[in-house]
């Protein structure tokens with residue numbers, strides 16, 4: 819079953835510092851997903867606490883907050899069919915050691931603490947995380963992909979005998 823969804827993705831500080839922004843975005847564009855929100859931002863401790871509230875109290879929590887606030891991240895809203903699950907496949911397992919070859923974490927990361935990227939784990943998490951990082955007016959889906967434009971123009975040309 820195909821369901822159109824939105825998911826939240828963040829290229830974490832290690833991904834930004836290592837110059838991987840372009841390579842990572844390419845993976846999602848190549849898949850055919852539509853990026854409907856994107857910004858470079860500095861995560862504040864308050865924002866980090868909201869994002870990772872489910873991990874509060876865990877042994878790795880303080881380091882996680884330190885790391886995610888250590889330099890800017892690239893936050894994105896990605897739209898497409900079964901986007902939540904599909905993006906998680908492209909991202910790979912949390913621990914890069916267990917990530918399938920060809921996934922972002924397998925290809926670019928070595929350890930869990932520096933796993934390059936975050937992606938929402940459910941539709942509910944996606945809604946929550948998108949709401950933390952984006953205002954509704956910062957999401958732009960009122961445009962067509964090039965593929966959609968070509969198909970539309972082609973039909974019009976045919977109708978007009980052009």
Ligand code: CMP
Pocket residue numbers: 873878882912930931932933935936937
């Ligand atoms: P992420 O998908 O952003 O969700 C929580 C993050 O905590 C995870 O990726 C890792 O970067 C980080 N983390 C660090 N240590 C652990 C751990 N032991 N278990 C799970 N996540 C961890």
